[in-house]
Amino acid sequence: MNKRGRLIVLSGPSGVGKGTVLARYREEHPGVRLSISATTRAPRPGEADGEHYFFLSREQFEERIARGGMLEWAQYNNNYYGTPRDYVERALEAGEDVVLEIEVQGAMKVREQLPEALLVFVMPPSFGELRRRLCGRGTEDPETIRGRLCAAARELAHAHEYDYIVINDTVESAASTLSRVLDGARDLVKYNLNFISEVLQDAQTSDVAD
Missing domain, CATH: 3.30.63.10 (Guanylate Kinase phosphate binding domain)
Known part of the structure; x- marks a missing residue:
C-alpha cells in the first residue's frame, strides 16, 4: 500500500521555542519535509x-x-x-510527511482546505515563563515585548482548536513529546482511509464462505 504522507501544522506564540523544538525533532526524523x-x-x-x-x-x-x-x-x-x-x-x-510552521490563522485556513491535517500547538509551561523567555532575549524594548505577549494571549486562546498540545518546558522533553504524539497519530483512522477501503474492496470481491 502506498500511503499518503501526513500534513503536520505546528503553531505557537512568539518566544515559545517552536522552531527549536521542530529542529530537534527533525534531527531524529530527517525524512520529514519542512514546507x-x-x-x-x-x-x-x-x-x-x-x-x-x-x-x-x-x-x-x-x-x-x-x-x-x-x-x-x-x-x-x-x-x-x-x-x-x-x-x-x-x-x-x-x-512524505510535511511540516508547516505557521501562525494560528493560517493553521485554521489549512484545516479548512485539508481536514486531514494534524494540528499541533506548542505551549509554554506558564505565561510567566513565556514572559521571562521574551525578556531574556535582550533584543527588544519593553513595548515590543508587551505587544508580543498580547499577541501570545490571543494565540493561546485557540489552543483548544488543535489536535495536540506540546508543552515546551525543555527542548528535549518537548521534542520527545512531539515525536510520541506524531508516531501515535499514524494509526488514526483519517490517515488509513485508503487501507481501509482496500481491505473492504477485497472483501467485496472475494468469495466469502458462509
Whole structure:
C-alpha cells in the first residue's frame, strides 16, 4: 500500500521555542519535509529560490490565490506570504510527511482546505515563563515585548482548536513529546482511509464462505 504522507501544522506564540523544538525533532526524523513558503518580497543576500522561499511577483501570487493555489496566505509589510498547495500536495502524494510552521490563522485556513491535517500547538509551561523567555532575549524594548505577549494571549486562546498540545518546558522533553504524539497519530483512522477501503474492496470481491 502506498500511503499518503501526513500534513503536520505546528503553531505557537512568539518566544515559545517552536522552531527549536521542530529542529530537534527533525534531527531524529530527517525524512520529514519542512514546507517552503512563497513570498513577494525580494530575496535577501544568500537566499535561493526554491530553497529558502519561492519568490513570486505580486501578480503571480495573486493568480495563485484566485485559483486556490495557496493553502493559506497573509500580507505583512505590503508583501504576500503563503503556502503553495502544489508543493505540499506533491510531497504528500509521494508519501512524505510535511511540516508547516505557521501562525494560528493560517493553521485554521489549512484545516479548512485539508481536514486531514494534524494540528499541533506548542505551549509554554506558564505565561510567566513565556514572559521571562521574551525578556531574556535582550533584543527588544519593553513595548515590543508587551505587544508580543498580547499577541501570545490571543494565540493561546485557540489552543483548544488543535489536535495536540506540546508543552515546551525543555527542548528535549518537548521534542520527545512531539515525536510520541506524531508516531501515535499514524494509526488514526483519517490517515488509513485508503487501507481501509482496500481491505473492504477485497472483501467485496472475494468469495466469502458462509
